[in-house]
Amino acid sequence: MAEAPSPPHPVDQRLPFVRQSAFALQHVLIMYTGCVTVPLVFGAAAGLDRSTVALLINADLLVAGLITLVQSLGLGRIAGVRLPIVTGATFAGLTPMIVIAEEHGLQAVYGSMLAGGVVGLALAVPFARVIRFFPPLVTGSVLTVVGLSLIGVSGGLIVGNDPAAPDFARPLHIGLAALVVLIAVAFLLAGRGVWSQLGVLIALLAGTLLAIPMDLVHLDGVGEADWLGLPDPFHFGAPQFPIAAVVAMSIVMAVVFAESTASMLAVGEITGRPVSRADLARGLVGDSLSGLLAGVLTSFIDTVFGQNVGAVATTRVVSRYVTATSGAILVALGLVPKLGALVAALPGVVVGAVGLILFATVALIGINTLRKVDLGDRVNTTIAATSVGVGLLPESAPGMFENFPSSAEILLGSGITLAACTAFTLNLLFHHTRLGTSARAAVRAGAPGEGPGAAPGPEVARGESV
Known part of the structure; x- marks a missing residue:
């Protein structure tokens, strides 16, 4: 008798339509606020009008949906890790984009993003082979800086960026922001099930309702927006x-690679389908495609959303067809300009308050990543401390590089770029060269209990991948 065919792996199983749609919608709701926060914050920082911000939001949702479909279903043997993951705009590119916009304009922002996508395609396979050079010591330091450096952007949305403006640091606005934070905390901590997962979104909606009588919500552009439409390719003109x-956005792509790699490996463990080097390379190609699409459609580079990885772990629903359905929903939302206009009308004070929680969460993810490193090792501690300190300099001392050439200011003015370069270089020097071996031996010889005869520390103590 012929043997019965073995059942498909849970990752490859399709769920009944209603259940699959419900879990897919939950994924969208979990990532939605974080995804649209990026265009909202960038639009405010770049001084864009509401109609342009609405266009960015629609392009953002469309690209996020397309890349989620690619990552979930795969694109032949070319792209897609084929796991239940959801992608969305990364915060890592936000500060460099703002700096580039200030120095060279929006055409340079999307030209450099397009180039970053091309660089990513070239580096996807090599990166999958040299992932050991981006251990938790490097990624944790960078993610910490990503979160902390964006808190200043959030504060600017709450109090304003022009001290001469009549509504700058208005107590009523600060009070509204504090109330939005309290609402989010209440749902996140006291809510149960889906109410806890939607805490940030509920706070965003509640804050917007409270802002209406304060004349902070303007819906003029919603009525003028179309119900259906496509993003406008190269909306700001020919890319520059x-x-x-280009160097700055290429570094951002490397940071995104490191961040997505950690998430894809985690999903592989959660689902019981280990991620091979080929799977990882295809997943990184998916990230690179987001840069290409974003450069053309005026969107943003995507990464795997950690909160959706958490949702997979919590619900134990590991079907990639669920997240593929999420991608289809995001594509549909991206084709509705009226929805983008509605989101663009959200008041900056409320977006800033919600962003405060989201950005701080990113910083804590970085800190949690650093917990995988032996910070009792003085070399690891020095590398992490130096990387975080250097990365926070541009935010702590605005204008410190303003007398440098504009090309240098783009690189030096981004704390994320500085942190990534510092962490990568120091880790490479002290963990992968003879010079580093000698220096570490000297450090340990001078440290109590760390003489030459001391037992070697665990693999993680050397800053390598776990």
Whole structure:
């Protein structure tokens, strides 16, 4: 008798339509606020009008949906890790984009993003082979800086960026922001099930309702927006490619690679389908495609959303067809300009308050990543401390590089770029060269209990991948 065919792996199983749609919608609701926060914050920082911000939001949702479909279903043997993951705009590119916009304009922002996508395609396979050079010591330091450096952007949305403006640091606005934070905390901590997962979104909606009588909500553009439409390719004109901007966005792509790699490996463990080097390379190609699409459609580079990884772990629903359905929902939302206009009308004070929680969460993810490193090792501690300290300099001392050439200011003015370069270089020097071996031996010889005869520390103590 012929043997019965073995059942498909849970990752490859399709759920009944109603259940699959419900879990897919939950994924969208979990990531939605974080996804649209990026265009909202960038639009405010770049001084864009509401109609343009609405266009960015629609392009953002469309690209996020397309890349989620690619990552979940795969694109032949070319792209897609084929796991239940949801992608969305990364915060890592936000500060460099703002700096590039200030120095060279929006054409350079999207030209450099397009170039970053091309660089990513070239580096996807090699990166999958040299992932050991981006251990938790590097990724944790960078993610910590990503979160902490964006808190200043959130504060600017709450109090304003022009001290001469009549409504700058208005107590009523600060009070509204504090109330939004309290609402989010209440649902996140006291809510149960889906109410806890939607805490940030509920706070965003509640804050917007409270802002209406304060004349902070303007819906003029919603009525003028179409119900259906496509993003406008190269909306800001022909792309430009300043060298410093291209380098900065290429570094952002490397940071995204490291961040997505950690998430894809985690999903592989959760689902019981280990991620091979080929799977990882295809997943990184998916990230790179987001840069290409974003450069053309005026969107943002995507990464795997950690909160959706958490949702997979919590619900134990591991079907990639669920997240593929989420991608289809995001594509549909991206084709509705009226929805983008509605989101663009959200008041900056409320977005800033919600962003405060989201950005701080990113910083805590970085800190939690650093917990995988032996910080009792003085070399690891020094690398992490130096990387975080250097990365926070541009935010702590605004204008410190303003007398440098504009090309240098783009690289030096981004704390994320500085942190990534510092962490990568120091880790490479002290964990992968003879010079580093000698230096570490000297450090340990001078440390109590760390003489030459001391037992070697665990693999993680050397800053390598776990």
